[in-house]
Amino acid sequence: MHTTTDFLYEPLVVFNEMHGNEPVFRLAENFTIADDLMSVTFDIRKGVKWSDGETFDADDVIFSFNLVQENSALDQSGINSWVSKVEKLNDYQVKFYATEANSNVPYEIVKVPIVPEHVWKDVKEPTTFLNENPVGSGPFTVIDTFTPQLYVQCRNPNYWDNDNLEVDCLRVPQIANNDQFLGKVVNSEMDWTSSFIPDIDRTYAAASPNHQYWYPPAGTQAFLVNFKHKDPVKAEALTNVDFRRAFSMALDRQTIIDIAFYGGGTVNDFASGLGYAFPTWSDEATHNKYKGFNTYDVEGAKKLLDKAGFKDVNGDGFVDTPSGKSFELLVQSPNGWTDFNNTVQLAVEQLAEAGIKAKARTPDFSVYNQAMLEANYDVAYTNYFHGSDPHKYWNTGITLRFSQVMVCRASQCTSTKMQS
Incomplete structure (x- = not known):
């Protein structure tokens, strides 16, 4: 989990998206972007120690980024496409050189975990290293329990900001699905969490006066269409822009929101996917077009399919490709994510009304995620989070080699995040 990593390895900076990306400095005390946007210099915080008592300095930062550059499998955020090299200016100052002029480079740099050089330099296979006794710089580095049912992270005795740390341990139970989660939160077994909760006022808030909730702006949920499909028949359909447009027009977004999300969400009818979260970034004429x-x-949708050559050749009630081949799209969502599963099932039924044959598929999340990473799927339902401006969404969504069919901007779907 990203939170587990962040609590083990303190970021250089945390950018508060709820306050205009205001920087909250952690392992770094400051950063400066060059006027040409081709480099960023970070001032490293002095006096920080690793959890084993060793001193933290610029060498650890340099080592961590070089480690990722030399082992592409460790590049979970794509930093190698953003940063060309890292230079040590002194023991507490590091300069990052960008691959191209871009003001967003600092936001990408801070996503990379900074690991201790004195530990990791002796690791022969960093991509398979289990790190069973982690040495970190974050607030919770002591792994008290780690089982399939529960893991517990406890306080780092050498944490640089211990005076402001009011929690001794984090107890994180492993939850199989939304139904199990709902039972725990209703019974007050969770102190702090985030997830979709159906009919939240009745099922959760009414159960106890101590049950409070907050809906921050979340992001856009979308169907991802695989452009790289290995099946030439399905590729013929999925790479056809009119087919994708017809797919989109067949979706009754408001009904999906009302049923799958109990009315929590806003219809997204923007081709950009931004929705109404960033009205000043959208051209209304283009939106309406x-x-x-x-x-x-x-x-x-039916007329558009017919125009594009998608006709029912064999008389089964579903369209075939322009070359006359029949196909069925498998639409995947992670097993146990009932809001996603219900969305996909509704969509499959709606697609059938337009003559598009589709079937819901609910693999385990690991299988679902791996299929997306390997472009080994037909259509996947997922979500993309927004930040204080559209760049986070564009970075994680539009720049992927996939097409998106937007459904809604859901204000409460903040528990699920996945890599694509």
Whole structure:
């Protein structure tokens, strides 16, 4: 989990997206972007120690980024495409050189965990290293319990900011699905969490006066279409822009929100996927030009399919490709994510009304995620989070080699995150 990593390895900076990306300095005390946007210099905090008592300094930062550059499998955030090299200016100052001018480089740099050089330099296979006794710089580095049912992280005795740390341990139970989670939160077994909760006022808030909740702006949920499909028949459909537009027009977004999310969410009819979260970033004329392709219209979807050559050749009630081949799309969502599962099932039924044959698939999350990483799927339902500006969404969504069919901007779907 990302939170587990962050609590083990303190970031250089935390950018508070709820306050305009205001920097909260952690292992770094400051950073400066060059006027040409081609480099960023970080001032490293003095007096920080690793959990084993060793001194933290610029060498650890340099080592960590070189480790990721030399082992691409460790590059979980894509930093190697952002940073060309890292230079030590002195014991507490590091300069990062960008691959191209970009003001967003600092936000990408801080995603990379800074690991202790004195530990990791002796690791022969860093990509398979289990790190069973981690040495970290974060607030919770002592792993008290680690089982399939529960893990417990406890306080780092050498944490540089211990005076402001009011929690001794984090207890994280492993939860199999939304139903099990709902039972725990209703019974007050969770102190702090985030997840979709159906009919939240009745099921959760009414159970106890101590049950409080907050809906921050979350992000866009979308169907991802695999452009790299190995099956030429499905690729013929999925790479056809009119087919994707018809797919989108077949979706009754409001019904999906009302049923799968109990009314929590906003219809997203923007081709950009940004929705109404960033009105000043959207050109209204462009929004209106493509809005029809993101609006429920079964008859319009059928006409668009017919125009593109997708016709029912064999008389089974579903369209075939322009070359006359029949196909069925498998639409995947992670098993146990009931809000996602219900969304996909509704979508499959709605697609059938437009003549598109599809079937819901609910693999375990690990299988689901691996299929997306390997482009070994037809269509996947997922979500992308927004930040204080659209760049986070564009970075994680639009820049992928996939197409997206936007469904909604859900305000409460903040528990699920996945790599693609």
